[in-house]
Amino acid sequence: MKKLLIWGAGDQGTVTLNCAIAMNEYEQIDFLDFKEKGHREIPGFIIYEEGKEDIYQIFKKYDEVIVATGDNNLREKKVLQLIEMNIQLATIIHPTAIISPYAKISLGCTILAYTAININACIGMGCIVNTGAIIEHDCIIKNFVNICPAVAMAGHVIIGNKTFLGIGSTIIDDVTIGENVTIGAGATVIANIPDNSVAVGVPAEVIKKKKNKTS
Ligand SMILES: CC(C)(COP(=O)(O)OP(=O)(O)OC[C@H]1O[C@@H](n2cnc3c(N)ncnc32)[C@H](O)[C@@H]1OP(=O)(O)O)[C@@H](O)C(=O)NCCC(=O)NCCS
Known part of the structure; x- marks a missing residue:
C-alpha cells in the first residue's frame, strides 16, 4: 500500500480522493492546498x-503525488514543477473505468468512474x-486536456x-481540435476547430478567439 498526496483540495481534489479510495492501493491519502482559497475541510x-512549509519536504513523505486542479494551465505548471523536483507522479484510474490494454495512459492523469477508453487511444500527461x-x-x-463528464468522442x-x-459534448470521428480550445457544454463538433478558440452549439461553431495560450 502506498501513500498519496493530492495537490489541490477543491472540487477536483475531492473527486480525485473518491477515485483514489476506490482503487484500494493507498493506505494514506492527504492534501496540499492554499488555505486562503477558502476550500472546504x-x-x-x-x-x-x-x-x-517547504513543499519538497511534504512531497517526500509520499510515494506519489497527483495534481488535482481543473485549470489546465495551473495543472501543467504544477505537474512540470513535480517533474523538475523528481517527485513520482500518480496516475489515478477508477476501477470501473474500462480501458483497453492497447490504450496508453500517461503519468499524472485522473480517469474517473465509468469511462471507456478504447484500443489504440493515447492519453497525454496530466489529463482529466x-x-x-x-x-x-x-x-x-x-x-493537460480536461474532458468533462459524458463527453463522447468517436x-x-x-x-x-x-x-x-x-460536459456532454460530442465529437465525430477524424476531427482535430486544436490547442487551448474550449468546447461548450453539449456541443457537437463535426469539423476541425483551430487553436485558441471557443466553440459552442450543434454543429459547433467558433464564437470567439482567446488572446493567448494561457487565456
Ligand atoms: C462555452 C462556455 C465556456 C462559454 O462561456 P463564456 O465565454 O462565458 O460565454 P458566454 O456565457 O458569454 O456566452 C457567449 C454566447 O455563447 C452562448 N453559449 C455559451 N455556452 C453555450 C453552450 N454550451 N451551448 C450553446 N451556446 C452557448 C451564449 O448563450 C452566448 O450567446 P449570445 O452571445 O447569443 O448571448 C460555457 O458556456 C460552457 O459551455 N462551459 C462548459 C461548462 C462545463 O462543461 N462544465 C462542466 C464542468 S465538469
Whole structure:
C-alpha cells in the first residue's frame, strides 16, 4: 500500500480522493492546498497549507503525488514543477473505468468512474477524463486536456494540449481540435476547430478567439 498526496483540495481534489479510495492501493491519502482559497475541510484527511512549509519536504513523505486542479494551465505548471523536483507522479484510474490494454495512459492523469477508453487511444500527461466519458479507438489526447463528464468522442479524434471539452459534448470521428480550445457544454463538433478558440452549439461553431495560450 502506498501513500498519496493530492495537490489541490477543491472540487477536483475531492473527486480525485473518491477515485483514489476506490482503487484500494493507498493506505494514506492527504492534501496540499492554499488555505486562503477558502476550500472546504475534508474530515479525516490532512490538508497541508501551501506556502507555509517547504513543499519538497511534504512531497517526500509520499510515494506519489497527483495534481488535482481543473485549470489546465495551473495543472501543467504544477505537474512540470513535480517533474523538475523528481517527485513520482500518480496516475489515478477508477476501477470501473474500462480501458483497453492497447490504450496508453500517461503519468499524472485522473480517469474517473465509468469511462471507456478504447484500443489504440493515447492519453497525454496530466489529463482529466471525467465520469462517463467515452474516448473511442485511435484518439490522441495531448497533454493537460480536461474532458468533462459524458463527453463522447468517436474514433481517430485528435485533441490539442490544454483543451477543455465541456460536459456532454460530442465529437465525430477524424476531427482535430486544436490547442487551448474550449468546447461548450453539449456541443457537437463535426469539423476541425483551430487553436485558441471557443466553440459552442450543434454543429459547433467558433464564437470567439482567446488572446493567448494561457487565456
Ligand atoms: C462555452 C462556455 C465556456 C462559454 O462561456 P463564456 O465565454 O462565458 O460565454 P458566454 O456565457 O458569454 O456566452 C457567449 C454566447 O455563447 C452562448 N453559449 C455559451 N455556452 C453555450 C453552450 N454550451 N451551448 C450553446 N451556446 C452557448 C451564449 O448563450 C452566448 O450567446 P449570445 O452571445 O447569443 O448571448 C460555457 O458556456 C460552457 O459551455 N462551459 C462548459 C461548462 C462545463 O462543461 N462544465 C462542466 C464542468 S465538469
